[in-house]
Amino acid sequence: MNVNEIILVIVVFTLLLLLLVAGIVVSFHIANRQRLQKDIKLQEASLRYEQELRVAETAISEAVLKNVSHELHDNIGHLLTSLRLQLESRMLDDEQQATRLQPLQETLVAASQQLRLLSRTLNPDFFQNSDLISAIKLDTERLQLVSNIKLHFKYDNERTGLSKEQELLAFRIFQEGITNAIKHANAKNISINITQNNGFCLSIADDGIGFAQDASRENGLQNMRSRAKLAGLQLEITAAPGKGCRLVLSQPL
């Protein structure tokens, strides 16, 4: 073998080895792609599972609320009605006591009215014949009667453009937000706005004590987030100690 032939052999071997390296690169790439596809599938399955879990959770909580609503309406409502009838009959029998019992009768009437309204807003079937705007109106009127908080509700359109399921979930988020503002924030004013400029947008702002952004991991707020996710809506919560809280539920663009 002369020098040139040896060099040729070296070149051939070198090229073979380079081909081998190229093979390793390709195998590495294929392995990575397969892993990526597997990861995507796993992620999709986990998302599906999470979604199904949330649907089931919501269905259970709506069923519980429906039961509570029926119980309030049928049992407690019935008891209050019979109490009112007994009181009215007592008032008719004894005219002297009638004046004394008058405030009691008025309170009883108000309690029955409150109970009826509460029972209606808790019942998911209410949404079959109504909509989000009416439900919020009804709930703000009810809350206005039982608390000293001023609720300001504004909307620019009667229709929200959301499906019945989305409206129900949005209403539950609204209820949770309002309850939080009343129970924990010591708010004096709550503004509720529904706009349709760039798709549906519900905002609830209060002038209460607010909270640190870390607290947004708490249960009630987590529930709101998971409900928003289930409805396919976007929920933003902005709060700071002493600066109130602002909750914006909107349709992603």
Next chain:
Amino acid sequence: MLEWVAGYITFWGSISEAIGGLGAVLFWRHLPLFAKILAVQVVCACLTEQAGFLLTKYGKPNAWLYDIYFFLEVIMVSIASFFLTPTPTRKRILQYLIPIFLVAWGVYMFSPRLLSIGTLGLGGYSMIVVLLLSSILEMTVKGYDDRPSLLITFSLLAFFAGVIPMFSFLEYLYQLDPTAGKKLSIIVGSLCIIRYFSAAIAFFLYYRRSKTPALS
């Protein structure tokens, strides 16, 4: 013709080496430890090349300089491969292999008849190829997806695997023709182009990544 091609490839090999060295210096601050070790090695390669050229110009022998560089290259690339995928097993392998290589290199330096550069190169570069292959295997298993690091690793593997056939025939070739080195520079030069251009691109990619804001 062959000599002209060899000269042309050697020229581009040197250019790529210089670009790699420039990239190493310019983007030094943005490189991870693994790439920093390789950046030092690239700069060493540039300096050795220049010093070797000057020594030849003034009629001084330069083989000793390349022997020292060869030693540094093997050690630095081996250590870099450890920092790419640091595992206790790889650390233990290096703990044994580096002293063995050091002894072999010492034998070659003080008694070249006992151990030739061909055998030493074959041993040193095979060691690097094994280390790089094990790193790639581990990266495949762990789903490692760092593009600049992968680019450097694969280009190093291409270089060191590519020079193994040359080192296997080196002694035999020199016995037949002492000037065969010039012809062989076609292979080394081509592999250098792949290696140092890839290194320069990878250094730039590290820099660009450090400037790109992370997605939240």
